[in-house]
Amino acid sequence: MKSSQATSPPGGNRVGILGAGQLGRMMGLAGIPLGLEFTFLDPSPDACAGAVGNLIQANFSDEDAFRRLAGRVDVATFDFENVPESSAWALQEIRPVYPSPQALGACQDRLHEKTLLSALEIRVPGYYPVASRTDLLTGLDKCAYPAILKTRRLGYDGKGQVIIRDQEDLERAWQKLGDFELILEEFVPFEQECSLIGARGIDGETRFWRMSRNRHVDGILMLSLAGGVDDGLQAAAEDMMCRLFDHFDYVGVLTLEFFVVDGQLLVNEIAPRVHNSGHWTIDGAQTSQFENHLRAITGMPLGSTVASCEALMFNWIGELPERDRLLAIPGVHWHDYGKSARPGRKIGHLTLTAGSATELADNARLVAEAAGGSFPALLNSMI
Numbered sequence: 001m002k003s004s005q006a007t008s009p010p011g012g013n014r015v016g017i018l019g020a021g022q023l024g025r026m027m028g029l030a031g032i033p034l035g036l037e038f039t040f041l042d043p044s045p046d047a048c049a050g051a052v053g054n055l056i057q058a059n060f061s062d063e064d065a066f067r068r069l070a071g072r073v074d075v076a077t078f079d080f081e082n083v084p085e086s087s088a089w090a091l092q093e094i095r096p097v098y099p100s101p102q103a104l105g106a107c108q109d110r111l112h113e114k115t116l117l118s119a120l121e122i123r124v125p126g127y128y129p130v131a132s133r134t135d136l137l138t139g140l141d142k143c144a145y146p147a148i149l150k151t152r153r154l155g156y157d158g159k160g161q162v163i164i165r166d167q168e169d170l171e172r173a174w175q176k177l178g179d180f181e182l183i184l185e186e187f188v189p190f191e192q193e194c195s196l197i198g199a200r201g202i203d204g205e206t207r208f209w210r211m212s213r214n215r216h217v218d219g220i221l222m223l224s225l226a227g228g229v230d231d232g233l234q235a236a237a238e239d240m241m242c243r244l245f246d247h248f249d250y251v252g253v254l255t256l257e258f259f260v261v262d263g264q265l266l267v268n269e270i271a272p273r274v275h276n277s278g279h280w281t282i283d284g285a286q287t288s289q290f291e292n293h294l295r296a297i298t299g300m301p302l303g304s305t306v307a308s309c310e311a312l313m314f315n316w317i318g319e320l321p322e323r324d325r326l327l328a329i330p331g332v333h334w335h336d337y338g339k340s341a342r343p344g345r346k347i348g349h350l351t352l353t354a355g356s357a358t359e360l361a362d363n364a365r366l367v368a369e370a371a372g373g374s375f376p377a378l379l380n381s382m383i
Ligand code: AMP
Pocket: 125, 148, 155, 156, 157, 158, 159, 185, 186, 187, 188, 189, 190, 193, 216, 218, 219, 220, 257, 268, 269
């Protein structure tokens, strides 16, 4: 698919990445075979992407460090959407930044994001800006209980949000979040959550992977099953993403997270980057989200996004399960991010691949049983 807009390719093989977490690391692992070299910028001296490139240790607000990074790379991108928009603009003055700082900025504020989606006639849950307690009460009058109060900025993986089911919750939520700029959202009684990941090249070419169905616990992604989403929903989701691609003259990988309600899609969030629900593409698609992101931002042709097999991803949060027991199960692909274990931290994942849905389900039960915790029940709710 081609869109009318086109941007010129940056040239060169040196890529700068703002943020050196696991997404940056997986970009590095995908980009080295393409002949790319990586320099990361991250506040942490032991950020895990440092293993696959050079690391500049600096804060995301350190515009001088951004200029140093610019001197060492031909093009820049990010693995983390909370890089200050002003730093991305400062970098853009020297080197191309993809996706654009404008796209980055629009996705950093939940209110701006929802306003933009509504303007593009893309459906979102009902929402109300909250700048005072009075706004919160007015919003609750309109959307009723339960509702979700979220910080407009810096929230991810369920952080910075509280469900309000009654008056007591309301007081607690206000005490916890009242000092921030907020947004109140209707609580969506969704049938399922799913996401679409797509890529747009510098020449305007677009590609989409099959959507995945996702299961979260406490706001953190635990399982992503590629495929199984109705063709009509896939087409509707791609149409929404194309509107965003055109709006931003977007370059790189973009993710849309959805709720499915009454068989229709509502957008929960836009992520202007590669996404956890697309990790299955490393082992289960002809070209991974990481490789296509790099191909897009360096002006290479995009690769096929066709699935090469059935795929299901398990996220390892806080600790890794016993690796060798899992490696004994057919179709297991192990991904250890080289991060230290800490509660709530994403430290690795496993993608299970199989030639058929039945084989995938059988082996997935073995993986879930070996991994324990909430996995067996989550898996049962999915396959
Ligand atoms: P977020 O950080 O906004 O992506 O939210 C994390 C998770 O919280 C989502 O994946 C949903 O499971 C849940 N959630 C967020 N917003 C809503 C909503 N408006 N209604 C129902 N569940 C929600």
